[in-house]
Amino acid sequence: MIRLIKPILDTPKQKAFEWKARREANGTAQPWQEAQFFTCPKCQRRATRANWSEHLYVCPNCGHYQPIGGYYRLSMILDHGSFKELNEKTTGRDFLHFPGYPEKLSLQRRKTGLSEAVVTATGKIHGIQVVAAVLDSRFFMGSMGTGVGEKVTLAVEYAAAKKLPLIIFSASGGARMQEGIYSLMQMAKTSAAIASFSAKGGLYISYLTHPTTGGVTASFASLGDITLAEPHALIGFAGPRVIEQTIGQKLPAGFQRSEYLEEHGFVDKIVPRSEMRETLAQILKLHTNGGKRL
Amino acid sequence: MIRDILKQIEEVDAAIDAQQEPLTDEDTALRSALLLKRSNLLNECRELSAEDKVFLARHPRRPKIDEYIHALFTDFFEQKGDRQCKEDPSILGGIALYKGLPVTVIGHRKGSDLASNMTYNFGMPGPEGYRKALRLMRQAEKFGRPVITFIDTPGAYPGMEAEARGQGEAIARNLAEMSQLTVPVIAVVTGEGSSGGALALGVANKVLMLENAVYSVLSPEGFASILWKDASRHGEACEIMKLTAQDLFEFHVADEIVPEPLGGAQLDHGALFACLDVALTKNLAFLRKFSGNTLAAQRYKKYRQIGQ
Numbered sequence: 260m261i262r263l264i265k266p267i268l269d270t271p272k273q274k275a276f277e278w279k280a281r282r283e284a285n286g287t288a289q290p291w292q293e294a295q296f297f298t299c300p301k302c303q304r305r306a307t308r309a310n311w312s313e314h315l316y317v318c319p320n321c322g323h324y325q326p327i328g329g330y331y332r333l334s335m336i337l338d339h340g341s342f343k344e345l346n347e348k349t350t351g352r353d354f355l356h357f358p359g360y361p362e363k364l365s366l367q368r369r370k371t372g373l374s375e376a377v378v379t380a381t382g383k384i385h386g387i388q389v390v391a392a393v394l395d396s397r398f399f400m401g402s403m404g405t406g407v408g409e410k411v412t413l414a415v416e417y418a419a420a421k422k423l424p425l426i427i428f429s430a431s432g433g434a435r436m437q438e439g440i441y442s443l444m445q446m447a448k449t450s451a452a453i454a455s456f457s458a459k460g461g462l463y464i465s466y467l468t469h470p471t472t473g474g475v476t477a478s479f480a481s482l483g484d485i486t487l488a489e490p491h492a493l494i495g496f497a498g499p500r501v502i503e504q505t506i507g508q509k510l511p512a513g514f515q516r517s518e519y520l521e522e523h524g525f526v527d528k529i530v531p532r533s534e535m536r537e538t539l540a541q542i543l544k545l546h547t548n549g550g551k552r553l
Numbered sequence: 554m555i556r557d558i559l560k561q562i563e564e565v566d567a568a569i570d571a572q573q574e575p576l577t578d579e580d581t582a583l584r585s586a587l588l589l590k591r592s593n594l595l596n597e598c599r600e601l602s603a604e605d606k607v608f609l610a611r612h613p614r615r616p617k618i619d620e621y622i623h624a625l626f627t628d629f630f631e632q633k634g635d636r637q638c639k640e641d642p643s644i645l646g647g648i649a650l651y652k653g654l655p656v657t658v659i660g661h662r663k664g665s666d667l668a669s670n671m672t673y674n675f676g677m678p679g680p681e682g683y684r685k686a687l688r689l690m691r692q693a694e695k696f697g698r699p700v701i702t703f704i705d706t707p708g709a710y711p712g713m714e715a716e717a718r719g720q721g722e723a724i725a726r727n728l729a730e731m732s733q734l735t736v737p738v739i740a741v742v743t744g745e746g747s748s749g750g751a752l753a754l755g756v757a758n759k760v761l762m763l764e765n766a767v768y769s770v771l772s773p774e775g776f777a778s779i780l781w782k783d784a785s786r787h788g789e790a791c792e793i794m795k796l797t798a799q800d801l802f803e804f805h806v807a808d809e810i811v812p813e814p815l816g817g818a819q820l821d822h823g824a825l826f827a828c829l830d831v832a833l834t835k836n837l838a839f840l841r842k843f844s845g846n847t848l849a850a851q852r853y854k855k856y857r858q859i860g861q
Contacts, residue, residue, distance in 0.1 A: 354804070354860065366736050398591035405860030412857065434748075434770045436780055438805055439794050443770040445755050445858040446749055450725055451732035451853050458733065474770075476721030477709075477749040482729055496749070497711030501775075505711050515716060523717050 265485035267341065276330060276342045282372065283328030284312050291506065299323055301480075315532045315542055324469060324489055328371070328486060329378030332428060335538045336391070337382035345379040345390070346413050351406025351438060360437040363399075371398045375406035376431070379414040381423065386545065387541040390418040393428040398472065400432030403474050407435075408445025415452040424462040424543055429480035433473020446478035452535045453482045464539065466495050467517070467526070481525075488517035489527045555605035555817075558597050562816065565591045567724030590709045594832070598816040601765070603791040606798075607773060610745045611764040614819035618645050618660040618703050621743065624826040625833065626651050626658060632689055638718075641682030643710075644754075646689045649834040652834065657693035659686045659754060660703030663850060677710035680723035687727050697784070699737040699837060705771055706741050724753040730758035732852055735845025738835055740797070741829065742766040742807070747775075758852050759836045760806065763825070764800035764813040768806070769796035775785070806859065809836070 261338065269277070287306060296305045297494040302321035311318075316325040316333060322370065331460050333342060353360050368374060376398040381390050392414045394401045401407075418425040453463060465483025469492035488494060495515035503510055513519055520526045530538045565587050571578050601609070609615070622629050625647035634640040644657035661678065662697065686702075693700045709720055718758035731738065740757035746768035762768065771779070773787040776794060801807040811832045814821040 283683060285634045349859070355793070357793060408860055416662070436770065436776060438860070439770050440796065440801060440804060443748065443752055444856060446725075446808060447728050447732065447752060447856040448859060450728035451856050452757070454729035454733050455853060457729075476751055477724035477753075478728060479725070481719075481722040481725035495716050496709065496724070497716065501711045502713060502716065505712060508823070510713070519717075525719050525722060 263424060264505070266497075273340050273342065276344070279330040279333065279372065280328075282333075282335035283331035284308075284316070300325070301413050317532055322490075326396045326430060326469060328397060329373070329395040329428075332393050333378065333380055333382065333391060335532075336384060336539060337380075338384065338386065341383035341388075343381050345381060345417060346410050347372065349410050349413065350374045351404040351409070351435070353437075354405065354441045354530075355436040355437070355439050357439070363437070371395070373398050373412060374528065376401045376403075377407045381417070384517060386534065387540070387543045389419075389422070389424045389426055390414050390421075391426045391428070391540075391544065394430045394460050394475070396430040396432070396468075399435060399476075401430045401440070402432050402435035403445050403449075403478075404442045405433030405445060406432075406436040408442070408448050411449050412452045415449070415479075416455050417472065419456045419459055419461055422461070424464070424546065425456065426464045426466060426539060427479060427483075428466045429470055429471040429475050430468045431471055431473065431475035431480075433475065437464075442474065446474045449479040450482060453479050457484070462543075464542060466530075466535075467520075467541075468492050470494070472496065472498055486526050487528055488520065488531045490517055490529055490531055492517045494520050507553050555598060555601060555608055558594050559816065562591060562594050562820075564783055565594070593736055595815045603767075603794070603797050604788045605774075606765045607745065607767050607783055607791050607796070608794055609766045609817040609819075612817060612819045613665060613737060615744055616744075616818060616822050618662050618705070620822065621660070621703055621841050622649060622658060623828070624822070627658070629658070632692075633685070635681045635684035635689060637681070637684060639679075639681040640792075641678050641685060642672055643676055643678040643706075644686055646680035646686060651701070651837070654837070655696070655698050656700050656779040657689050657700045658703070659700065660743075661751075661754070663705055674750055676706045677708060678706070678718050678750065679715040680718045682708055683709075683723040683727050686754055687723075687730055690727075690731065690738075692797055694734050694736050696737060699739070699841065700734065700739045700757075701833070701837075702738070702757065704740055704746045704751045704754055704768075705743045705744035706747060706750050707745060708748040708775075709753070724749045725752040732856065734852075737831065737837065737843075737848055738852065739840070739841035741811075741833075742768050745772070746764060747772045756799070756852065756854070756856065759808045759833055760847055761809045761811055761829075761836070762801060762807040763818060763829070765812050765817055766798050767796040768798075768801055769794050804859075840854070 299318040301323035304320045379392040467488040565566045629649040631647040645662040661676045663676035737759040740755045742762040773790040777786040777790040778784040814824040818825040
């Protein structure tokens with residue numbers, strides 16, 4: 260009986276989550292300072308924030324996919340009121356005592372309001388409990404250092420312990436240079452965690468968004484049971500600039516884009532942002548067997 | 554700079570070689586003077602900077618994988634191809650006997666001159682190379698053979714074909730599957746280990762590093778060009794990247810440092826092989842005591858706690 264009564268007021272945690280998601284959607288430091296217009300970085304045409312948000316930050320004019328924040332993306336896919344953040348306080352450390360790194364980190368934190376380049380959470384999609392991790396390209400290019408490696412690994416281990424499906428949205432420039440060999444080793448750590456999760460029968464959906472490159476592509480992002488991608492996202496191991504320098508010629512248009520990867524057999528389906536939640540729900544449903552999940 | 558010291562040592566060696574037998578008294582005096590100079594020069598190599606180590610790690614006369622295999626193993630049988638589309642010669646792998654014990658040996662292959670380097674693509678594998686390595690490792694697991702890998706690469710090859718065939722996926726798959734292997738895995742970083750291209754053969758129970766080997770997230774040149782948009786500052790990058798064997802031992806990434814002859818491995822291959830032989834024997838004997846599941850769990854734990 261209790262479950263039938265819908266909560267009239269959101270819990271403080273839900274309110275805080277929505278506050279963060281709205282802040283990201285508005286692209287401002289404070290949710291109440293609503294910027295009126297946003298200019299598409301691709302076609303340079305302006306549209307109102309309301310219009311952008313209605314289109315889930317896909318340009319209403321040219322269809323360009325604007326990168327979005329972790330909380331905002333989670334607010335798009337999770338059932339209302341089901342969001343619960345995991346390991347919010349876990350961050351990377353300056354293991355190498357790299358000159359200028361701590362200052363840069365705190366600047367990134369102030370700028371984005373995030374503590375690391377990934378948000379991990381548990382929540383429900385169409386009533387099915389899942390663990391989700393979203394990398395945020397606004398924070399240090401979504402690069403993977405010890406903070407990202409540790410949070411992703413903790414999320415995978417949480418999913419394994421609770422026998423929940425796992426969804427990771429990747430967006431990353433690769434390894435975080437300032438953490439040197441520690442960031443390289445996060446590739447081994449996260450891949451080992453996925454391998455162990457997979458050996459226990461866990462379902463892992465990898466969702467690739469713009470841009471997914473370097474150490475993230477060469478670790479957990481490529482290990483999904485199901486691999487989805489946002490349209491026209493850049494996905495690859497070596498960056499286009501490095502390849503051009505190596506081979507000494509310009510790369511063809513569309514190289515390393517989602518459509519190219521689909522054609523070469525590395526992506527199951529390209530899913531527009533507007534169909535993201537429904538597609539995830541469908542895959543989850545296909546992996547639910549008489550109430551037994553995973 | 555080690556570069557200048559090595560050049561002087563070479564000149565001294567050339568002068569010694571140039572002496573005609575039999576030696577006159579004068580020649581003997583000259584020779585002992587030369588030998589003294591040589592040992593003084595070698596003594597200067599005791600304190601090396603990170604940049605010096607990068608230079609030594611990439612030295613063209615540093616032993617290559619085929620020399621390691623020839624010196625340490627017997628009955629080597631090379632296995633080629635990834636069974637999907639291609640043979641990638643920049644990774645060499647096969648079965649061999651190590652003191653009578655069958656093991657699977659896999660490693661990056663660099664050439665010693667331009668022609669061989671072109672053949673081996675300067676030790677930069679494509680996805681086919683990593684898939685071949687994975688095929689060999691799975692087979693090693695099937696037959697209960699320990700896996701020994703030798704790491705020496707500037708990184709995975711950044712080319713169009715490599716991307717089209719899934720460079721990232723190939724490396725990721727290796728990392729995931731290596732972490733689960735139920736046989737002992739020992740990785741030896743012999744030269745430069747750069748980026749995911751090195752790690753793809755490096756998820757091991759024990760990671761050994763030669764004294765002058767380096768292991769890093771990216772080559773110092775790439776690092777400098779990403780951070781400062783200036784590849785010529787690679788010397789500075791070497792120092793702040795903390796990529797030497799001694800640094801990595803401190804970080805618990807490397808488990809053991811294998812000593813090299815003074816002045817670098819290229820001066821005396823035999824001495825290096827002897828030291829490596831001792832280290833391999835010890836670690837292999839240690840790891841073979843454990844069950845397969847224990848080995849996999851130990852490997853998981855080793856990487857799990859890095860950066861925790």
